[in-house]
Amino acid sequence: MSAAPRIDLHTHSTASDGTLSPAELVRAAAEAGLDVVAITDHDTTAGWASALDALPAGLSLVRGAELSCRWYGEEPALPLHLLAYLFDPDAPELVAELARVRAAREERGERIVALLRADGVDVSWPEILTGAGGGTVGRPHIAQALIRAGLVTTTTEAFGPDWLGERYRLPKEDIDVFRAIRLVRAAGGVPVFAHPRATRRGRIVPDELIADLAAAGLAGLEADHEDHSPAERAHVRALAGELGLLVTGSSDFHGTHKTVRLGAFTTGPEAYERIVAEARGVTEVASG
Numbered sequence: 001m002s003a004a005p006r007i008d009l010h011t012h013s014t015a016s017d018g019t020l021s022p023a024e025l026v027r028a029a030a031e032a033g034l035d036v037v038a039i040t041d042h043d044t045t046a047g048w049a050s051a052l053d054a055l056p057a058g059l060s061l062v063r064g065a066e067l068s069c070r071w072y073g074e075e076p077a078l079p080l081h082l083l084a085y086l087f088d089p090d091a092p093e094l095v096a097e098l099a100r101v102r103a104a105r106e107e108r109g110e111r112i113v114a115l116l117r118a119d120g121v122d123v124s125w126p127e128i129l130t131g132a133g134g135g136t137v138g139r140p141h142i143a144q145a146l147i148r149a150g151l152v153t154t155t156t157e158a159f160g161p162d163w164l165g166e167r168y169r170l171p172k173e174d175i176d177v178f179r180a181i182r183l184v185r186a187a188g189g190v191p192v193f194a195h196p197r198a199t200r201r202g203r204i205v206p207d208e209l210i211a212d213l214a215a216a217g218l219a220g221l222e223a224d225h226e227d228h229s230p231a232e233r234a235h236v237r238a239l240a241g242e243l244g245l246l247v248t249g250s251s252d253f254h255g256t257h258k259t260v261r262l263g264a265f266t267t268g269p270e271a272y273e274r275i276v277a278e279a280r281g282v283t284e285v286a287s288g
């Protein structure tokens with residue numbers, strides 16, 4: 001490898017709310033010129049095996065997930081996302097939590113659909129489940145149903161205040177973030193806080209909580225992300241420096257459910273090597 005390696009540590013496949021299958025995702029990552037890609041579907045490891053099987057020569061695969069978490073230190077509790085890398089996919093407590101959250105997502109999705117239908121919006125739960133194709137169900141799948149029904153034209157519009165962003169936004173039963181960090185570490189994995197400063201997604205956690213999470217075993221912060229302004233990226237970087245956390249940058253690619261492209265943001269080799277070094281070797285980085 002002559003130039004600096006290109007490392008993208010946050011992407012989604014059809015195992016959750018992305019639009020490329022895990023096999024298509026790793027092929028697209030190689031075509032985009034990446035050297036390392038992480039598959040981080042919401043609350044599932046279901047895409048790992050087919051991503052691994054399809055891994056193109058020269059590409060390294062970091063198997064991971066993005067965990068739906070909540071911090072209960074504020075009322076109402078605040079949702080946040082935790083990236084988890086290289087953990088044991090058979091660790092029983094973690095497996096149970098992921099299954100519970102996936103079930104909670106379905107229950108919430110069904111309630112959102114009921115609210116929409118009560119207002120005369122013609123979407124159906126079976127249609128949305130079909131659209132999710134067996135992957136972890138999320139609001140992007142409901143957004144697609146709103147687009148098909150001709151009520152909005154883009155996913156962004158579907159996440160606006162009149163739709164899934166506020167009026168039809170319901171909370172789900174997520175994992176307590178301290179418990180999630182503990183379970184990920186116990187499973188040999190490395191936890192990184194995804195887009196911690198993304199004010200455009202809603203309320204954000206205070207920096208004091210991030211310090212507490214660092215003390216509880218958090219390894220890093222995702223700084224370079226499209227949902228962070230340049231000032232927010234700089235803030236996250238500075239905070240990571242103060243707390244001794246590593247810093248990542250990633251696309252959070254979702255196929256056509258978002259406009260961002262693979263490799264739009266990347267992680268430096270030092271941070272990547274720290275993640276690999278901190279992982280306890282249960283799940284290795286795979287090389288194609």
Ligand code: AMP
Pocket residue numbers: 017042137138139140155156159201254257258
């Ligand atoms: P959920 O996991 O069901 O709460 O839905 C959140 C997911 O929706 C995120 O993981 C993103 O993939 C997607 N999302 C959130 N906000 C937006 C937005 N403004 N535009 C497009 N996708 C979004």
Ligand code: FE
Pocket residue numbers: 012017042138254
């Ligand atoms: Fe998503």
Ligand code: FE
Pocket residue numbers: 066081194195
């Ligand atoms: Fe996220």
Ligand code: ZN
Pocket residue numbers: 010012066252
């Ligand atoms: Zn994501």
